[in-house]
Amino acid sequence: MDSLTHSAIPVDPPPVPHLEDYAAVVGQAEIHELRELAMRLSGRRVKMVNSTAVGGGVAEILNRLVPLLNELGVQTQWEVLKGGNDFFAVTKAFHNALHGESCECRPEWFDLFLTVNEENRRQMGFDEDFIVIHDPQPLALVQAREGRNNHWIWRCHIDLSRPNAQVWNFLRPMVERFDAAMFSAPPFTQSLPIPQYLFYPSIDPLSDKNRELPPEFIQSVLERFQVDPKRPILTQISRFDRLKDPVGVVQAYRKVRKYFDCQLVLAGGGATDDPEGDMVLREVQEAAQTDPDIHILNLPPWSHLEINALQRASTIVIQKSLREGFGLTVAEALLKKKPVVASAVGGIPVQVIHKVTGVLAHSIEGTAYQIRFLLSNPDFARRLGENGHEHVKENFLLTHNIRRYLLLFLTLQQQ
Ligand code: UDP
Numbered sequence: 001m002d003s004l005t006h007s008a009i010p011v012d013p014p015p016v017p018h019l020e021d022y023a024a025v026v027g028q029a030e031i032h033e034l035r036e037l038a039m040r041l042s043g044r045r046v047k048m049v050n051s052t053a054v055g056g057g058v059a060e061i062l063n064r065l066v067p068l069l070n071e072l073g074v075q076t077q078w079e080v081l082k083g084g085n086d087f088f089a090v091t092k093a094f095h096n097a098l099h100g101e102s103c104e105c106r107p108e109w110f111d112l113f114l115t116v117n118e119e120n121r122r123q124m125g126f127d128e129d130f131i132v133i134h135d136p137q138p139l140a141l142v143q144a145r146e147g148r149n150n151h152w153i154w155r156c157h158i159d160l161s162r163p164n165a166q167v168w169n170f171l172r173p174m175v176e177r178f179d180a181a182m183f184s185a186p187p188f189t190q191s192l193p194i195p196q197y198l199f200y201p202s203i204d205p206l207s208d209k210n211r212e213l214p215p216e217f218i219q220s221v222l223e224r225f226q227v228d229p230k231r232p233i234l235t236q237i238s239r240f241d242r243l244k245d246p247v248g249v250v251q252a253y254r255k256v257r258k259y260f261d262c263q264l265v266l267a268g269g270g271a272t273d274d275p276e277g278d279m280v281l282r283e284v285q286e287a288a289q290t291d292p293d294i295h296i297l298n299l300p301p302w303s304h305l306e307i308n309a310l311q312r313a314s315t316i317v318i319q320k321s322l323r324e325g326f327g328l329t330v331a332e333a334l335l336k337k338k339p340v341v342a343s344a345v346g347g348i349p350v351q352v353i354h355k356v357t358g359v360l361a362h363s364i365e366g367t368a369y370q371i372r373f374l375l376s377n378p379d380f381a382r383r384l385g386e387n388g389h390e391h392v393k394e395n396f397l398l399t400h401n402i403r404r405y406l407l408l409f410l411t412l413q414q415q
Contacts, residue, residue, distance in 0.1 A: 009220040011213060011305060017206035019071050025205050026399050034399065037406040038072035044409065045128040046076040051091065051137035053080045054301035055239060055271025057201060057328040058134050058157055064204040064398055069405070079124055081138045087116045088273045091137045094171075097164035098136060099243065099323040105166055113170075114140055126150070130409050137273060139174045151412040154178040157201065157325045159188045159346045179412055184326040185347045197408060200350070201326040202401035203335060203392070208304035210335055213312060221309035225265070225295055232262040232375055235314040237307055237332075240268045240280040240298070243323045245343075248364050250287040250294065252320065255368035257293070260375050267297040267310055311336050316374055316381070320367050321345055331396045334358065334388030339381035341370045351396065357388040 023031045048066060050058045062078050069076040083091075090109045097103035117140030126144040133141060134155045145152050154175055160168070160183070168190070175181060175192060182199040183189045189196050203210055222229050234253060238244035246266050253264040266284060270277035281298060288294040299306060311317060317333035317340050324346025331351055333340050340358035342348045352358035359374065361367040374381040 009217055011217045013208075014206075014211065016067075017204075019068055021206055022397075022399050025393070026397060030399055030403075034072060034402055034406065037403065037410065038069075038074055041074050041406060041409055041413070044074055044130065044413070046074055046130045046132065046409070047124075047126065047128040048076065048078045048132045048134065049081060049124070049138045049141060050078075050134035051081045051083070051088070052271045052273040055269060055274065057325060059271070060203075060209070060328060061201055061398075061401070062134070064207055065202075065401060065405070068398065068402055072402070072406075074406070074409070077128070081116075081120050081141075082123075083116045083120075083137075083273075085275050087112055088137075089275050092274055092276060094136055094167050095158065096243070097167040098158055098160060098171075100159075100162035100164065101323075103164050103167060110170055117141055118143070130412065133178075136171055139171055142174050142177045145177065151180075151409075152178045153408065153412070154181045155199070156181060156183050156188070159185070159323060159325065160190050161187050163190070179415075180408065182408070185350050188347075197404075199401070199404050199408075200396055201328060201331075201347070202396050202398045203328055203331045204398045205335060205393075209308050210332060211308070213305070213309055217305070218309040218313050221306050222313055225297060225310075227263060227265060227295055227310075227313070229313065232260060232315040233265060233313055234262055234316050234318055234371060235265040235267065235310055236318040236320065237267050237311065237329045238319070238321070239271055239274060240277045240284060241274060242276070242280055242283075243321060244268075245320045245322050246280065246284045247287045248322075248367070249318055249320045250284065251364045252318070252367040252371065253294070255365070256371045256375070259372055262315070262375070263293040263295065265295045265297065265310055265314070267295075267299055267303075267307060269299045269301055269303065307332075308336075311338060314338055316341055316371055318367065318371070319343065319348060320361070320364075321348070324348055327351065330358075331392050334385070335392045337382075337385035337389045339374050339384045340388060341367055341374065343367070351391065352388075353391070356384070357391045358384050 066076050066078045130151045132153045180195045182197045236249045317338045319342040326347035344360040354360045359370045361370050
């Protein structure tokens with residue numbers, strides 16, 4: 001495995017972006033509209049709660065959404081649910097079960113879920129006007145709405161279309177106590193007695209993960225990880241999680257490798273609410289064996305610039321998930337005009353319109369076939385990347401997400 005002992009050449013940190021800076025990307029009119037909407041919420045307070053401060057897409061979104069809502073005058077606080085490894089092992093099992101995996105859930109798991117939520121409930125205040133609970137881990141905090149007349153919203157980032165019945169039956173009564181639920185794609189929803197809203201997740205075009213980088217910095221990151229810039233680079237960026245199928249990516253790469261002298265980069269890290277990461281990392285290392293052209297990079301959570309550089313240096317970006325929430329890594333790659341080969345799961349087909357903004361695949365063989373096709377047709381691959389960039393700019397940027405939040409708060413306020 002590649003180590004992180006050498007540092008890449010430094011890249012100047014830009015000032016933290018402010019709302020006005022986004023006008024250069026999305027136009028002044030959109031920024032003006034955000035200010036107009038936010039004015040109507042002036043003095044209102046929001047609390048966001050999720051289960052990890054680093055790692056994974058939700059933390060990635062909140063990191064930028066929260067400061068910008070504050071800049072707009074909507075006072076927003078972000079709190080992270082506290083729990084031990086045992087709790088996060090249970091919530092990971094629930095997460096997989098909600099994605100449709102089988103679960104031999106033990107009765108004490110449900111008790112632990114409720115106990116940890118209750119401990120957190122006692123430590124947090126819930127006096128804000130809008131409480132937004134992200135994902136299932138903190139769902140039972142909704143108990144705190146008793147006796148309050150503020151607005152509670154459940155932001156579900158996962159695909160609930162085929163949930164394991166035992167886990168869903170346990171969580172569903174909690175969900176039903178919210179005023180509204182937000183889902184990342186139309187097919188992700190369940191039939192619920194509360195209003196449901198479609199909220200595409202978003203990426204921040206000005207963050208370290210996505211901003212333009214000097215070519216020398218990209219080059220230095222490749223050198224640091226001993227990746228050859230002269231040969232095609234296939235990359236998947238993902239937590240080491242079985243649902244991201246990193247072993248399947250290695251298998252697809254091996255099929256491509258018979259025809260193209262290419263390299264594979266699998267870069268990921270952990271999330272504090274995902275205790276399975278180390279085990280999956282070992283599985284991938286085993287699958288890669290000693291192939292010097294497979295680079296498995298276990299990156300620390302502050303590696304945004306490195307991930308950005310790896311995405312920009314890639315010939316093709318892969319996202320071979322077996323199940324997916326939205327798949328922010330796809331939007332990140334498309335914004336960088338990369339041809340993407342991704343599984344048709346979760347929110348990926350919303351981003352990758354087959355043969356227009358990328359290509360979809362359904363298996364290891366299909367993934368390998370599409371990679372070979374794009375390596376053989378670089379002009380077509382480039383066009384996909386350009387279309388993908390426009391698609392992300394139109395639909396999946398942070399400013400759109402903020403607009404949706406402001407509109408939802410205004411709607412709920414009037415009820
Ligand atoms: N990510 C990261 N470091 C890693 C792996 C992933 O910063 O080692 C980021 C990735 O760039 C993306 C987010 O974490 O912004 C993952 O979001 P996605 O929706 O793709 O998947 P999730 O992890 O939420 O299932």
